[in-house]
Amino acid sequence: MSEITLTINDKQVKGKEGDTVLEVCQANGIDVPTLCHLEGLSDVGACRVCVVEIEKERRPVPACTYPARNGLVVKTNTKRLEKYRRLILELIFTERNHFCMFCERSGDCELQKLAYRYQIDNVRYPYTFPSLPVDLLHNYIVIDHNRCILCGRCIRVCSEIEANHTLDFGRRGWRTLVSADVEQPLSESSCVSCGACVQACPTGAIFSKVSLYKGRTDECQQITTVCPACGVGCELNVLVKDNNLVSIEAPRLVEPRGPLCRVGRFELLRETRPRVTSPLIRGKQGEHEECTLDKAVQVIVERLKKVKGSFAGLVSARIPSETLSSFQKFIREVVGSDWTDTLDGESYRVISEGIRQFQDESRGLGIECPLEEILEADCIIVVGVDPEINNRIIGTLVRRAASQRKAKLIVIGSSRDIFPLWTDLWLKPRAGREGVLLNGLAKILIDRGLVKQEGISAELTQSLSQDSISGVSQTTGIDKGSLELAAEMYGQAKQGVIIYGDGLVQGNEPSLVASLLKLADLTGNRVGDRLRVISLKPGANSRGAWELGLAVKGIKYNKPKGLYLLLADEPENKELLSWLEGIDFLVVQASYHSPVTAMADVVLPSPIWAERKGKYISMDGRALKLKQVLQPEVPQDQEVLMKISQKLGRDLS
Amino acid sequence: MSFLDLDEALIDLASAIELTATPITDIKEFPLVDVGIIEGAIGNEHDEEVAKKLRDNCRTLMVWGDCACFGGIVSMRNLFSTEEILQRYYSTESTAKDGKIPSSEDLPPLTTVKPINQVVKVDCYVPGCPPSSKVIHYALTELLAGRIPILPSEMMRFD
Numbered sequence: 001m002s003e004i005t006l007t008i009n010d011k012q013v014k015g016k017e018g019d020t021v022l023e024v025c026q027a028n029g030i031d032v033p034t035l036c037h038l039e040g041l042s043d044v045g046a047c048r049v050c051v052v053e054i055e056k057e058r059r060p061v062p063a064c065t066y067p068a069r070n071g072l073v074v075k076t077n078t079k080r081l082e083k084y085r086r087l088i089l090e091l092i093f094t095e096r097n098h099f100c101m102f103c104e105r106s107g108d109c110e111l112q113k114l115a116y117r118y119q120i121d122n123v124r125y126p127y128t129f130p131s132l133p134v135d136l137l138h139n140y141i142v143i144d145h146n147r148c149i150l151c152g153r154c155i156r157v158c159s160e161i162e163a164n165h166t167l168d169f170g171r172r173g174w175r176t177l178v179s180a181d182v183e184q185p186l187s188e189s190s191c192v193s194c195g196a197c198v199q200a201c202p203t204g205a206i207f208s209k210v211s212l213y214k215g216r217t218d219e220c221q222q223i224t225t226v227c228p229a230c231g232v233g234c235e236l237n238v239l240v241k242d243n244n245l246v247s248i249e250a251p252r253l254v255e256p257r258g259p260l261c262r263v264g265r266f267e268l269l270r271e272t273r274p275r276v277t278s279p280l281i282r283g284k285q286g287e288h289e290e291c292t293l294d295k296a297v298q299v300i301v302e303r304l305k306k307v308k309g310s311f312a313g314l315v316s317a318r319i320p321s322e323t324l325s326s327f328q329k330f331i332r333e334v335v336g337s338d339w340t341d342t343l344d345g346e347s348y349r350v351i352s353e354g355i356r357q358f359q360d361e362s363r364g365l366g367i368e369c370p371l372e373e374i375l376e377a378d379c380i381i382v383v384g385v386d387p388e389i390n391n392r393i394i395g396t397l398v399r400r401a402a403s404q405r406k407a408k409l410i411v412i413g414s415s416r417d418i419f420p421l422w423t424d425l426w427l428k429p430r431a432g433r434e435g436v437l438l439n440g441l442a443k444i445l446i447d448r449g450l451v452k453q454e455g456i457s458a459e460l461t462q463s464l465s466q467d468s469i470s471g472v473s474q475t476t477g478i479d480k481g482s483l484e485l486a487a488e489m490y491g492q493a494k495q496g497v498i499i500y501g502d503g504l505v506q507g508n509e510p511s512l513v514a515s516l517l518k519l520a521d522l523t524g525n526r527v528g529d530r531l532r533v534i535s536l537k538p539g540a541n542s543r544g545a546w547e548l549g550l551a552v553k554g555i556k557y558n559k560p561k562g563l564y565l566l567l568a569d570e571p572e573n574k575e576l577l578s579w580l581e582g583i584d585f586l587v588v589q590a591s592y593h594s595p596v597t598a599m600a601d602v603v604l605p606s607p608i609w610a611e612r613k614g615k616y617i618s619m620d621g622r623a624l625k626l627k628q629v630l631q632p633e634v635p636q637d638q639e640v641l642m643k644i645s646q647k648l649g650r651d652l653s
Numbered sequence: 654m655s656f657l658d659l660d661e662a663l664i665d666l667a668s669a670i671e672l673t674a675t676p677i678t679d680i681k682e683f684p685l686v687d688v689g690i691i692e693g694a695i696g697n698e699h700d701e702e703v704a705k706k707l708r709d710n711c712r713t714l715m716v717w718g719d720c721a722c723f724g725g726i727v728s729m730r731n732l733f734s735t736e737e738i739l740q741r742y743y744s745t746e747s748t749a750k751d752g753k754i755p756s757s758e759d760l761p762p763l764t765t766v767k768p769i770n771q772v773v774k775v776d777c778y779v780p781g782c783p784p785s786s787k788v789i790h791y792a793l794t795e796l797l798a799g800r801i802p803i804l805p806s807e808m809m810r811f812d
Contacts, residue, residue, distance in 0.1 A: 093723070097729075099719065099723065099724070099725055099726060099728070099729075099811075100719075100782070100811035100812040101719060101725065101726055101782035101811065101812045102726060103812075106811070106812045107812070112811060115809070115811070116806050116807075116809035116810075117806050118806075119803060119804060119805070119806055119809060120809075121722055121778035121779070121780050121803070121804060121809070122716075122722050122723070122768065122770050122775065122778045122780075123723060123768070123770075124770070126767075126771060127724060127728070127731075129728070129731040129732060129765075131732045131733075
């Protein structure tokens with residue numbers, strides 16, 4: 001882009017062609033007040049606070065929408081502009097309820113800050129006092145229309161960042177209201193509760209119920225860490241006051257991995273399970289009683305010696321890599337067993353076997369592409385997974401690609417319409433026929449010459465030629481037209497991404513994974529030596545745990561006699577309960593009391609996400625750093641493991 | 654309260670200021686003064702009359718607090734009708750006998766709540782809910798120095 005030169009406040013400054021006047025000002029450190037502008041969103045010139053004077057323009061213009069040109073002469077700080085800005089703020093104040101003393105956002109409000117800056121100590125116009133609704137029904141978000149200035153930041157963040165298009169303006173003129181769908185309560189609307197609107201709102205019009213009355217931003221310490229909820233690895237800006245969690249914000253809301261989901265933004269703050277604060281052992285009547293850590297360690301050591309048969313270690317994939325290493329060493333070297341697994345280890349075994357079947361010299365998960373590829377895609381196949389359940393940000397990225405890049409979206413095998421606005425094709429194969437479908441698609445691609453890979457092995461062509469398209473159609477229950485359409489969409493795409501997960505992996509058929517990889521390979525969907533395929537991993541550090549080799553063997557079918565379960569602050573998991581039946585000696589190290597801890601012979605405390613530090617590997621292989629946000633209430637997991645090891649005469653460090 | 658929070662600064666102020674009328678002295682007629690101070694919004698005809706009377710009898714009129722400057726918390730009343738307000742005040746939430754709404758021609762009728770500057774001309778404003786004693790002190794010393802106080806941005810507070 002070519003460089004342009006402008007004169008701003010009598011000084012020569014440089015900008016890029018295509019910049020707005022505001023962007024040039026900001027790049028050159030020239031302060032222009034803004035209200036409806038939010039970095040990374042499109043500009044609409046709604047508030048007019050950023051007005052500037054431009055030579056030869058009859059009246060002041062908003063800097064945020066005025067294109068910068070070579071030779072433009074701009075003034076940003078004249079008496080006349082100050083007068084207009086003051087006037088605009090006064091008019092905003094008269095429109096609705098902007099009395100700060102009973103507003104949750106007082107102290108954190110951009111309108112208030114501007115009013116201070118422009119010394120608005122009175123308003124010269126009569127107030128209108130409209131009586132507008134307040135929507136309190138949503139689980140996490142309150143919309144108080146009385147405090148809304150109609151800047152539209154929530155609307156733009158909802159469409160441009162979250163690509164959910166729930167919020168928009170309703171009604172006209174001075175009756176305009178921000179409206180969810182068509183004036184639905186937010187709780188009844190298509191809102192996915194990502195909370196981006198809460199962060200974008202400059203006033204107290206949209207705020208979080210979860211952080212209510214807990215503290216203002218300037219009273220809080222801000223610590224950037226990584227979300228423990230899933231493998232996407234979103235950065236969280238955690239606000240803490242007096243060792244209490246106040247709120248969570250996205251440090252880089254507008255970047256590809258910027259937005260947060262409702263878990264990261266709200267649910268982490270709304271934990272209601274009672275905390276395990278002290279070790280518990282079984283008393284004489286079999287009931288749990290509190291004891292010292294030393295006593296609990298002694299019981300573990302004694303019982304460990306008596307376990308007749310196999311002993312296994314099962315660990316949550318929320319645990320950082322350093323602790324996972326200690327855990328692995330503990331089970332292998334101290335307990336003397338090779339049997340370890342993660343809670344989601346079964347997925348790993350299917351995925352990695354699938355990758356191995358596809359490619360002998362397996363690079364393992366390294367064959368998968370970075371998540372950013374989703375945003376660049378022009379066709380996306382989502383197969384056997386609902387990102388809204390475990391990896392909501394993936395859903396956001398898919399919606400963004402579909403809405404902003406017009407990516408074609410094919411959903412395979414979901415029980416619900418995951419992306420109601422965006423799905424181009426929804427294929428529902430009969431249960432267990434996913435493989436036939438995938439191979440059918442491969443065959444159509446080959447038949448139609450839509451493959452980019454050179455020299456397709458005769459073996460592959462041979463194996464596929466057995467399936468006739470009508471046969472595939474009959475077996476899968478999907479009409480021929482849809483099959484052909486799906487193959488065409490994917491085959492013609494330049495950057496087609498396949499996203500798969502649970503649904504495809506649960507059936508324990510690695511060949512399905514291999515078929516998917518083959519599809520991507522056939523159509524040349526590669527970035528460097530990686531394929532545009534992404535498997536969704538539920539645990540924040542699943543990949544870290546898997547790459548450490550912790551996912552050796554599951555305990556679902558083969559039961560060990562003894563089990564050390566490092567559960568940490570995992571959400572409740574009903575399936576896990578059934579896995580634990582029939583184990584003679586069960587140690588559970590957990591942050592919260594739950595039906596799982598109730599089954600344990602010994603319960604040990606464990607820190608929660610905000611009390612841990614260490615390293616995570618995101619689902620696409622990036623190393624992320626976890627910072628300790630809160631002072632821990634209980635000893636770190638490693639300390640407990642070390643104590644047991646010492647008692648057994650081994651050194652874990 | 655914020656005014657009394659000036660503590661020892663009051664002693665210095667007292668030697669420079671002659672207080673002629675306050676709500677405590679309950680003087681109905683104001684003598685002609687240099688500075689008149691109003692806190693609170695206009696809520697009925699009586700308030701309006703007092704404000705006008707004070708305006709006529711002072712050279713500089715200063716208002717204290719968000720209610721006087723902007724309308725403030727009491728202006729929430731404007732979202733409801735007078736009947737609803739009285740009903741709520743005297744019967745729903747009150748322990749007043751029989752929930753009877755008092756009425757007498759001596760009682761001034763309620764009006765829309767307004768900031769002072771919508772009834773009379775105001776010369777200077779000290780917002781805050783409440784204004785801190787620091788800004789009250791600043792405003793008074795500015796006046797004593799013969800200047801009309803305008804709070805600098807860093808002293809501005811609406812809560």
